[in-house]
Amino acid sequence: MALIQRIGLHSVSSNTALPRADDRDLTLLIVDDDRDFALSAADFARTRGYTxxxxxxxxxxRDFARLPAVDLLLLDLNLPDGCGFDLIGQPGLxxxxxxxxxxxxxxxxxxxRAVSQPVMDYLVKPLCPARFxxxxxxxxxxxRPAPSxxxxxxxxxxxxxxRLAAQLQRVAPSPLSVLISGESGTGKELAARAVHETSGRSGAFVAVNCGAIAPDLLASHLFGHERGSFTGAASRHFGYLEQASAGTLFLDEITEMPPALQVYLLRVLETGRLTRVGGxxxxxVDLRLVAATNRDPAQAVAQGLLREDLxxxxxxxxxxMPPLRSRGDDAALIARSLLERLNQRYGxxxxxxxxxxxxxxxxxxxxNVRELNxxxxRAYLTAAGDEVRLVPGPNMRVYGSEDDPGSVSFRVGMSYADIERQMxxxxxxxxxxxxxxxxxALGVSVRTIHNQIARLRESGHQVD
Incomplete structure (x- = not known):
């Protein structure tokens, strides 16, 4: 057995489901080829509340990669397959x-070398119990508290x-751009705001829905403009990119941004500099970008809605973002929280x-959560007394039978690829x-039709 867990003297193989740290048991990972020392250190740590x-x-x-977090890594330097220092900073932990x-x-x-590494202490065997x-x-x-x-x-x-909370906590302090995908109503903006609020950035959180701004105005809104750059530009305007400097810019529905404008956005991300319209x-600019889409990103790239380089x-x-139907009892938690807010608001x-x-x-x-809300x-407002009965609405659909050659039927949950194929x-x-x-009729080029037919044939569909 390659590895064991000394808790109550029972062993755990690498195929056993590992306990989570979400209940805030402190976790200690001991990497040492001296088995007797490792067992003794584990027994001592157990008296301090450590697993x-x-x-x-x-x-x-590598067998412990499934652990969500380790509070303390106790690392021996002389190991059979290398130096303990080699483990620090390695991926997969x-x-x-x-x-x-x-x-x-x-x-x-x-x-x-230990002083030059993110090392908290340097201990010499045999360990002094008081110091340990x-x-x-x-x-x-x-x-740190467990991610929640x-x-x-x-x-x-x-x-x-x-899992989402752990990912958010991991990426938030970094400068990395973040792409959030998921169905409508799953809370993509909430996730983006969580990234900002736990990032430590001092600037503002600026949210922009790319689909809510006319394409010919989006450049001015994003990059700003100089006075007189176009009719009606009576004064200088600082765009969303400048407003989010030192903070986070959230671009919702990024695939609705015109491809030509995506080129300029990419340049800003790569250079950290922008030019206002007419300037x-x-x-x-020093900003952190979080983008979101309710489309499959790979399909959006294939369909030309999202530039591959961007x-x-x-x-x-x-x-x-996980859909609500995959989140078990979370729907009940959310519903009770919503009802509690309504009770507080209206007394x-x-x-x-x-x-x-x-x-x-x-x-x-x-x-998803938007529908639940x-x-x-609706149930709260229509309740005759103090008892609220939830009656979810029927699944939305576009009327028309799939057998009707003059209409196309869509159902909630269909992918964009299936909708486009039927259309x-x-x-x-x-x-x-x-x-x-x-x-x-579809408002596209003949070449686009040929390309879509070719893709359907490649995926096994029969198209004459």
Whole structure:
């Protein structure tokens, strides 16, 4: 057995599901080839409230990649497959809190190297119990709270939300751009705001919906303009990019931005400088960009809605928002929180009727949290007394049968690829496979029709 956990003297193989640190048990990872020392250190740490995990080589530490975080890494320098220093900063490890070096062969060189690394302490074997205890107590005092959605302004305790919270906490302090994708109503702006609020950036959070601004005005709104640069430009205007300097710019529905404008955005991201519309001077900006889309990013690139070079620049870190239907009991938590807010706002004491949890868990919530919010508010306002009965609305659809050649049926939850495929095939059939008339009706080029047909054939669809 490659690795063991000394808790109650039972062993855990690398295939065993590892306990999570979300309940805030302090975690200690001991990497030492001296098994007796490692077991003794684990037993001592247990008296201080630590759960200990043991690895006896650098290679065995990979078995602990599934841990969400490690509060203290106790690292021996002389290991069978290398030096302990080689482990620091390596990818594939859980998030590390503090690091302490332990060695039975101390040298000035290793001590100096430890000082130059993010190392909290340098211990010499045999360990002094008092000093080891002080180290464990210092780590416990400085341990960060476990990532949680609630702590970041979102409601949810499900596994998908815990993973999301851990990802948010990991990326927020970095300067990386973030791309958030997910269905409408899943809370992409809340996630973007959480990134900003936990980033430590001093500037403002500026949110922009790219689909809500006319394409010919978006450049001026984003980059700003100089006085007289166009009709009606009576004064200088600082754009959203400048307003978000030292802060975070959130671009929602990034795929609605015209491709020509995406080129200029990419240049700003790469150079950190912009030029206002009608201006000639370059202006330095220091901003963190978070973008969001309810489309599949790879499909958006393939469809020409998102430039590939901008996609790679935006997706330094990609977050996927889980749909509400995959979040278990989170729907009930959110509903109760919404009802509590309504009660506080209007001074009431309304409550949900019996069976509400079953209603919440059985509905697919195609509109996600936004639909749930509307459902709770509607039920609250229409309740005759203090008992609130949730009645989710029917799934939205565009009327028309798939068998009707003159109409196209969509349902909530269909991918854009499926919608476009149905639209293309039905329109082709309507015009007797005439690709020119099909292109004219759909408002695209004939070449686009040919390309879409080719992609459908490559994916196994029969297209005449």
């Amino acid at each position: 200990s995990y043991l690895a006896h080589s650098l290679a065995q530490t 859980p998030e590390l809190g503090q690091i302490a070096i332990v060695t039975g062969e101390p040298t000035m060189e290793s001590a100096a 205890g002080q180290l464990l107590d210092r780590v416990a005092a400085s341990a 959605a609630e702590r970041m302004g979102m409601i949810g305790r499900s596994a998908p939300m815990r 000639s001077d370059e202006i330095a 996609y790679y620049r935006l997706a330094d870190f990609h977050l996927e 009431t004491r309304k409550r949900f009727a019996d069976g509400t949890d079953l209603v919440l868990s059985s509905h697919p919530w195609p509109g 509307s459902t709770v508010q 293309l095939l039905k329109t082709l059939a309507h015009f007797g496979r005439d690709r020119t008339r099909t292109a004219r």
